[in-house]
Amino acid sequence: MPSPIHDLCRRAPGPAALALCLLLPLPLSAGDAGRLEVVADSGRRIASLPMPEGEAWCLEWNHSVAGFPVLDCYRHREGLMVLERSHLPDFAAGLDHIPGRGRQVSDGEGGYWIEGLDESVPGNRYHLRVGSPEVNHRLLHEGRRLSLSDRAAGERVTIHLRTSAATP
Incomplete structure (x- = not known):
């Protein structure tokens, strides 16, 4: 059963409460x-x-040359962090579809989605050097955007999906 604080954080009534909840070290429980x-x-x-089973989130950032947003979208699937799809608004430097890795689908606005990637992230974690405020790495979840760059620009971080099925 979730604690009252955990329950409050799931409902996060406003930006101040959300900011506080994002920093709380809430351990996994049964x-x-x-x-x-x-x-x-x-x-x-x-x-x-x-991030309960079935929940999805994206990491979004601004392309370092073109400046437009790029998305990598994940899902908690059966205890695993799974990269499901990516959005690329242009064929800018370093952004292209690799044949055999998902399928490219138009977004109807000049960019494209790479759908069906379905790649498990080894160890349910990866490292990221958080970009400057111009790059603005941010997490998107349940209609909210959380800027990692505001909190850790230039720092190396680990993004980790902790589940009862995963290692600590």
């Missing part, structure tokens, strides 16, 4: 099916979001 955590190499917690 009733907690998953948590997405962003932790700096120093051990400082950047974010901690409830």
Whole structure:
């Protein structure tokens, strides 16, 4: 059964409460099916979001040359962090579809989605060097955007889906 604080954080009534909840080190319990955590190499917690089975989120950033937003979208699937799809608004430097890796689908606005990637992330975690405010790495979840760059620009962080099925 989730704690009252955990329950409040799931409902996050406003920006101040959301900011506080993102920093709380809420441990996994028997009733907690998953948590997405962003932790700096120093051990400082950047974010901690409830991420139950089936829930999805995206990492969004501004392309360093063209400046438009790029998305990598994940889902908590059966205890695993799975990259499902990516959005690329242009064929700018370094952004292209690799044949045999998902399928390219028009977004109707000049860009495209790479759908059907369905790639499990090894160890349910990966490292990221958080970009400057211009790059603005941000997490998108349940209609909210959380800027990692505002909290950790230039730092190396680990983005980790913690589940009862995954290693600590």
